[in-house]
Amino acid sequence: MRRLMKTALLATAIATSAAFAGSAYAEDSVLLPNLSYRTGPFAATGTPLMNGQRDYMTMLNERDGGVNGVILNYQECETGYNTEKGVECYEKTKAEGAVVTQPWSTGITLQVLPKSNVDSMPILAPGYGFSAMQDGKIFKWAFNPPASYWDGASMILQNISGGNLDSLKGKKIALLHLDHPFGKEPIPLLETLAKKHGFTLLPIPVGLKEMQNQSAQWLQIRRERPDFVVMWGWGAMNAGAITEAVKTKYPMNQFVGIWWSGLDADLKLVGDAGKGYRTLSWSFPNNEAKVMKDIKQLVVDPGKSMLNTSTGEFDWVFYQRGVLISAMLAEGVKEAQKHFNTKVVDREQLRWGLENLDFSEAKIKELGLDGMIPPFKTTCANHTGHSGAWMLEWDGTKFVKASDVLQADRAEIDPLVAEKAKEYADANQPWPTNEECKL
Missing domain, CATH: 3.40.50.2300 (Response regulator)
Structure with missing residues (x-):
């Protein structure tokens, strides 16, 4: 147990310092925490996903100096996939100035979902969480692109x-x-x-x-x-x-x-x-995609990654899926910067960025993600995007x-989304809806 705790603390420390790699004197940064689980019975699946997420953020900081001059401060808070610990991590990172939360467990997602309205905190739950979060008019702060359960x-x-x-x-x-x-x-x-x-x-x-x-x-x-x-x-x-x-x-x-x-x-x-x-x-997974070559050159080969090279983890579906998840978040930051003409985005601005993701074929190619993900697009009314698979x-x-x-x-799905979203809102009154969304 002591060894597991030590591993988790080390992972968090390394992840935090890696966010500032090559930019020790950066003035502008944005805190993008991840409620990770590198320990416990779900560690085998959680670890490669977290490694991929972390390495993409590190690569952007190394290659581009972050996003438009803003360093991506990727931090992990270990939950062990435990709901109670997940809520503690949510509160901790919120207090530290996080502009987004990634709960990573459907159980944790359901616990922080009511808090998102009060705290104005975007929830990014790619491919997981409550499927009815698709309804952006009711779940203003929650996002589950590119596809729901x-x-x-x-x-x-x-x-x-x-x-x-x-x-x-x-x-x-x-x-x-x-x-x-x-x-x-x-x-x-x-x-x-x-x-x-x-x-x-x-x-x-x-x-x-x-x-x-x-x-x-x-x-x-x-x-x-x-x-x-x-x-x-x-x-x-x-x-x-x-x-x-x-x-x-x-x-x-x-x-x-x-x-x-x-x-x-x-x-x-x-x-x-x-x-x-x-x-x-x-x-x-596509090792020939430009983004994967950049990660290998700038992060893996110099020893700045936590992935296990002896297992071939770099080639795995889960590791490269982690890369894609961080790409979604980074694009949300970028869209928000552009729309609001600002460098360091706040929670409301990032929320807007996440509901205006457009992973078109052209954007996927521009980001160097060729062949790794089908196209999808979010809107204020549709927080999932429905990429296909x-x-x-x-x-x-x-x-x-x-x-x-x-x-x-x-x-088949949309009527069930409408039914369950309304059911959730009715059971959690007062529940604010996004009246600004006219789609």
């Missing part, structure tokens, strides 16, 4: 049904999910779609203490013999599930995960036995693209 559930069903959800009629789909707000998030949409299209949804929860021993869950899967297992897993749960699937000889081509269930290291544990396992992903497949050694860009069914 309901987007993800829709795209997975689109893929496994061959584009026709009616073909799932009479089939059984098991939802192997973490028994946590994150794991429960897709259930409302999946229940709606199961009723409409005639398939059976079988939720199978995995408790936090069961993540590494899922024998009971996989015994149920063997007994129920579902046509597909959809995994909404995180951290140690993913490795446990993939190992059990191999052990019980469940067909890997019928096993599909959400984008947080696609860690390279988990599949490397089973190697060729994992062939055919698929994971939906709004990101794809690829289905990736494990080929025994790495993930490869197994589909074109998939798109969620907005006709």
